Amino acid sequence: MTVNVCYYGLLAERRGLAEERVTHSAETPAQLYAELDREHRLGLATTDFRVAVNDEFVSWDHLLADGDRIALLPPMSGG
Amino acid sequence: MSSIRFSLVSQAIDIASLGAELRDPAAGAVVTFDGRVRNHNAGQAVSCLEYQAYPALAISTGQRILEEEAARHGLLAAQAAHRTGPLAIGEAAVWVGVASAHRGPAFEAARTIMERLKYELPVWKKETYADGRSEWVGPDNKSAETGRAGEGIPDWQAELLEIWISEGNDFRGRHELGRLDHGIRGISEVECVAGMGLRCDRYFGYKPDFKGQVTFFDADAVQAVRDRFSQPELSSSLFRRNLIVRGVDLAEWVGKRFRFQGVEFEASEECKPCYWMDEAVAPGAEEFLKANFRGGLRARVLSDGVLSVGG
Numbered sequence: 001m002t003v004n005v006c007y008y009g010l011l012a013e014r015r016g017l018a019e020e021r022v023t024h025s026a027e028t029p030a031q032l033y034a035e036l037d038r039e040h041r042l043g044l045a046t047t048d049f050r051v052a053v054n055d056e057f058v059s060w061d062h063l064l065a066d067g068d069r070i071a072l073l074p075p076m077s078g079g
Numbered sequence: 080m081s082s083i084r085f086s087l088v089s090q091a092i093d094i095a096s097l098g099a100e101l102r103d104p105a106a107g108a109v110v111t112f113d114g115r116v117r118n119h120n121a122g123q124a125v126s127c128l129e130y131q132a133y134p135a136l137a138i139s140t141g142q143r144i145l146e147e148e149a150a151r152h153g154l155l156a157a158q159a160a161h162r163t164g165p166l167a168i169g170e171a172a173v174w175v176g177v178a179s180a181h182r183g184p185a186f187e188a189a190r191t192i193m194e195r196l197k198y199e200l201p202v203w204k205k206e207t208y209a210d211g212r213s214e215w216v217g218p219d220n221k222s223a224e225t226g227r228a229g230e231g232i233p234d235w236q237a238e239l240l241e242i243w244i245s246e247g248n249d250f251r252g253r254h255e256l257g258r259l260d261h262g263i264r265g266i267s268e269v270e271c272v273a274g275m276g277l278r279c280d281r282y283f284g285y286k287p288d289f290k291g292q293v294t295f296f297d298a299d300a301v302q303a304v305r306d307r308f309s310q311p312e313l314s315s316s317l318f319r320r321n322l323i324v325r326g327v328d329l330a331e332w333v334g335k336r337f338r339f340q341g342v343e344f345e346a347s348e349e350c351k352p353c354y355w356m357d358e359a360v361a362p363g364a365e366e367f368l369k370a371n372f373r374g375g376l377r378a379r380v381l382s383d384g385v386l387s388v389g390g
Binding site: 006008009010012013046047048049050052055056057059060061071073074075076077078079 | 114130131133135136139140161172173193196197198199200201202203204205215216217268270338341342382383384385387
């Protein structure tokens with residue numbers, strides 16, 4: 001399936017871009033991130049940050065669908 | 080008519096307009112907080128900073144925080160705004176204002192909203208230092224790269240059997256007033272938020288650094304109560320603890336940090352049973368739970384994550 005992956009903060013800097021289309025065989029955000037981390041050495045563990053799909057927080061074992069927009073959200077630092 | 084609104088703005092926060100939204104003839108207290116860019120962090124001179132946001136999720140998250148806290152504290156109005164883009168020293172980065180009938184809930188709500196915005200809003204801060212370097216910072220203003228939690232923290236090899244959350248207290252502060260009857264829900268998955276607790280539970284963001292953000296309870300203690308009081312069908316929800324676990328000796332963890340299903344916790348103390356247990360379970364239940372650490376373990380949540388039954 002093909003999804004849009006959006007990177008923020010530290011992860012956008014490490015990936016060198018803010019958004020990309022990715023065709024993959026992962027079923028969950030955890031599997032997808034493992035593929036991206038292997039390829040691009042993003043370096044954070046999924047236990048340390050959060051993920052959103054289609055503008056809502058989800059757990060790392062949420063089931064992905066074709067066309068989803070997946071946002072990788074490193075530790076937040078508002079305020 | 081209550082006015083509850085969170086906004087994300089790329090220009091200077093219009094504090095006068097936000098303050099005007101807090102006017103209410105029933106309000107005896109208005110508390111506002113103005114969070115500004117300071118010229119130093121962690122021993123380094125900061126020359127400017129920049130906030131990046133995920134706008135759709137930041138706005139829905141900010142709005143949800145305000146609505147939850149307004150409901151919980153009975154606020155008359157709540158307004159907050161967060162900046163995006165580059166900011167200079169001294170500029171307002173975040174602003175929170177609440178109105179309530181009395182000062183107590185107003186101070187508490189403003190503080191809780193501010194803490195939640197820091198940890199839950201999908202906004203990221205990049206600091207540029209006087210020497211020209213710049214860096215993304217994480218929560219608590221540590222480096223996002225080195226502030227990573229969890230290194231060297233022991234992992235619980237325990238099973239999570241049940242998760243219970245409740246919107247309100249039944250017993251706390253109810254001495255001689257009778258118990259309340261807030262429902263308790265069993266769920267299969269719960270979101271943990273650092274510094275706050277379990278989302279939708281009564282102790283979520285209850286007060287800063289609260290030592291009972293979450294409670295663990297041993298499934299063996301549930302079984303012991305069932306056996307002792309001849310109530311084989313007794314639900315583990317009656318104890319009003321959050322997480323029913325098996326395979327860990329809770330008594331060993333007081334004062335220690337640990338990870339469970341990837342989420343980091345710091346255990347604070349035994350969760351002592353109270354006399355209400357005699358009413359909720361059976362006469363003698365309080366005494367029985369006082370022995371052998373059966374009352375459970377209270378803990379703070381140190382990192383974000385999701386716990387799942389059977390996970």
